[in-house]
Amino acid sequence: MKTFNVPVIYRSPLISTIKNQRKQQDRMKKDFTPTALDFGPLKILLARHFGFCYGVENAIEIAFKTVDENPDKRIFLLSEMIHNPHVNNDLLERGVRFIMDTAGNQLVPWETLQSDDIVIIPAFGTTIETENKLASLGIEPLKYNTTCPFVERVWNKAEQIGKKDYTVIVHGKPKHEETRATFSHSQSNTPTIVVKDMAETEKLARYITGEAAPDTFYEAFKGQYSQGFDVTKDLQRVGVVNQTTMLASETQAIADYIRQVIVAHYGLTEANAGERFADTRDTLCYATNDNQSAVIGMLEEPADLAIVVGGYNSSNTSHLVELCEEKLPTYFISAPEQMRSARQVDHWDFHHKQEIHSDTFLPEKSQVTILLTSGASCPDALVEGVIRRLLSFYGLEHKADELTLVD
Structure with missing residues (x-):
């Protein structure tokens, strides 16, 4: 796989050593057991896969290279480059400005942009409408495009089935930038609707089978279907x-459920x-699959708690976090600084979208075992920082430089 020129501030010699050793041991990426870092009173089980993915490294390389090569130009990002505050803040400090926030609200008026400005498309991609807006301002919309290739693969799949007269369910x-972009590209080819979870999928299924009154669809899925969507016709394929x-x-569960509903309603067979x-097969990116599989493998090990590192708005x-919460605190x-002490930690409750404080962080026992992973937009340097911070609570920070890997 291609390697990228990512700023050294995001790298970690410690984490790189661990990842390279696991790669040598498991070239086919079949082993999802964690790496055990045993420090005596503290044992850290580090997920097999975590941290920057291909798409994130690609986006970071393009963005920072663009800044370096254009010192005399105004440089804008459509919205956050990725969902990590450290990377985004680094770009802001280098003079990059965001045109929109993550919800799509305008921060920089379109009319203030000039044709010689640089506008970078973030890793999530963008809508066709935004591309057209940039073009109307004389700005080549895809000249500085960091859209993840795995996102583009989803767009291509939606286009392929759309041209065969299938409606696309996303x-x-x-409200996520990627979903808004996928919806835009898909609806340019075929009727499209977004479902956020299984509950909405089950609700949609009632319109497929005719159990729900068609005229109630438009309010039930307001803002989530393409213009001109005809609920009586567009859910048949x-x-x-x-x-x-x-x-x-x-x-996978959503796809299986919709398929079962379609098969039963129309009296179809497997053939x-x-x-x-x-x-459509699987349109998740490899990193999402690997990172989730690694967490599932990690959760098979006995532990006291789990720590997940990443941006709070990172999907x-x-x-x-959701996977870990099923098994552990x-x-x-x-x-790392959010771990104030061995007892106190500030952490994010993503269910209620608020930061909370806990006074019962690390348990008092002879050996504490912690599961540790991070999101695909989280620099490895932060994970090393978490390890060092945890070790400091035991007076063992120097042990990070004498790391012993345990099978």
Whole structure:
């Protein structure tokens, strides 16, 4: 796989050593057991896969290279480069400005942009409408494009099935930048609707079978369907794609459920199900799959708690938290400093979208075992910082430089 020129401030010699050793031991990436870092009173089980993915490294390389090569130009990002505050703040400090926030609210008026300004498309991609807006201002919309290739793969799949007269169902968070972009590209080819979870999928299924009154659809899914969507016609042939960072098991469950509903409603068989349900296979990115599988493998080990590091608005990171919460007390943090002491930690409650404080962080016992992972937009340097911070609570920070790997 291609390697990228990512600023050294995001790298970690410690984490690189661990990852390289695991890569040598497991070239086919079949082993999802964690790496054990045994420091005596503290044992850290580090997920097999975590941290920057291909798309994130690609975006960071393009963005920082663009800044370095254009010192005399105004440089803008459509919105956050990735969902990590450290990377975004570094770009802001270098003079980059965001045109929109993550919800799509305008921060820089379009009319203030000039044709010689540089506008970078973030890793999530953008809508066709935004591309057209940039073009109307004389700005080449895709000249500085960091859209993740795995996101573009979803767009291509949606286009392929759309041209075969299937309606596209997008499993994603309706307000997320990536889902908004996927929705825009998909609806340019075929009727499209977004479902955020299984509950909405089950609601949609009632319109497929005719159990729900058609005229109630438009309010039930307000803001989530393409213009001109005809609920009486556009749910007869469908296919499911997804925001690449969703929970893999949920996307699969949604696709399976819709397929079963279609097969039962139209009296189809396994042999002819494709007449009304498109085979989209999996449109999650490799990193989402690997990171989630690594967490599942990590959770098979006995532990006292889990720590997940990443941006609070990161979808892929929140799903890692979701998996961990099913088994263990889990602390979602964005920086090592949030672990104030062995007893106190500030962490994010992504269910209620608020930071909370806990006074019962590390248990008092002879050896504390912690599961540790991070999201795909989280620098490895932060993970090393978390390890060192944890060790400092035991007076063992020097041990990070004498790391012993335990099979």
